[in-house]
Amino acid sequence: MLHVIQLTPPGRGAVTTLRIEGPGALAAVQSHLQTPTGRPLADYPPQQLALGRFGGPTGEEVVVCRHGDDSVDLHCHGGLAAAALIQQTLIADGCQSLAWTQWANSPSADPIRAAAIVAMADARTERTAAILLDQFDGALRRAIDDIHRTLARREFLPARQKIDALLSRSSLGQHLVRAWRVVLAGRPNVGKSSLMNALAGHQRSIVHHEPGTTRDAVTLDTAIDGWPVQLCDTAGLRQANDDLESAGIELARQRLAKADLIVLVCDQSVPWSAADQTLLDQWPGALVVYNKCDLAVGTAATCGINYPPSGLQVSALRGDGIEPLLEAIARRLVPDSPPPGAAVPFMPEQAAEIRAMRELSE
Ligand SMILES: Nc1nc2c(ncn2[C@@H]2O[C@H](COP(=O)(O)OP(=O)(O)O)[C@@H](O)[C@H]2O)c(=O)[nH]1
Ligand SMILES: [Mg+2]
Incomplete structure (x- = not known):
């Protein structure tokens, strides 16, 4: 079957790349292609770029590259119209349109490699894309194969x-x-x-000196040390005075239940209180941060039995301690960042497969 696959995201770049793949790919493109010299595409060596127009002398300007007789790349303008026109022309000739994710998942492809290329398109940082590229290049496949061999030799401890x-x-x-x-x-x-706001580097949430101003949870997508992070601001946790505020607090509790990391913000200019202690008891794993370090330190703890835990000193107002806080967040999320080329299972199914191998090793 002859397929046309759009390899670039629709309308996002200056150039769109279409792959035409399958028996007769070269002929299918050739029948619509006009090169400046009239030289047919088949005369160009594989991988050499050819300029041309698709659809006659006044057709769409394209750059064409054939990988072989059954695989041709066609680069056209990046807008939606040019790619649509070319695809429609090819489809009218009997070519079938294929989504790039399906193409990447073709039966002959290694499923890990296919999943890595699809995931890479959604990676938002270079650091995460590089890890996925390592998996595309076979890091995870090699690690899994190695474990299978270790298990086959009945070397259970090293396998585990x-x-x-x-x-x-x-x-x-x-x-x-x-x-x-x-x-x-x-x-x-x-x-x-x-x-x-200080972490994100710009004003975003409502800041107000009246307690209970942030009525809903405001989220912000950012990257910390190359890891994608969604920061979530919450309504202050206390007894609400009105319905709107209690709705905000309820939303905050829902967010907190799903958090990968809770940053417990305390005000170091007021004494450590029973209310702070209650929050810490609720989330013993929270990263404790003392804000307002530009102000004088609050006096003796009012809650009696507990001393305030150690924590990072920051001033959201002046920007003090923001860098160390970002570093601490990154370390909490990823305590051991993988070295280049390391195997990383990146799909739940892969982790499940590895867990199943662990059962075999017991
Ligand atoms: N001096 C000082 N004031 C701060 C600092 N951070 C926040 N504030 C003030 O504390 C008040 C409450 O801040 P806000 O961010 O709305 O607190 P929230 O209720 O916990 O979201 C505002 O008046 C802020 O300007 C800080 O680092 N130093
Ligand atoms: Mg607030």
């Missing part, structure tokens, strides 16, 4: 070690495309919204 090393990276792998959720929580007025 290799499996556990892979599984320790699966949480990172699930967050190469899907952002980590980092939620800023804390009592009202401690500076959560200000800190969110």
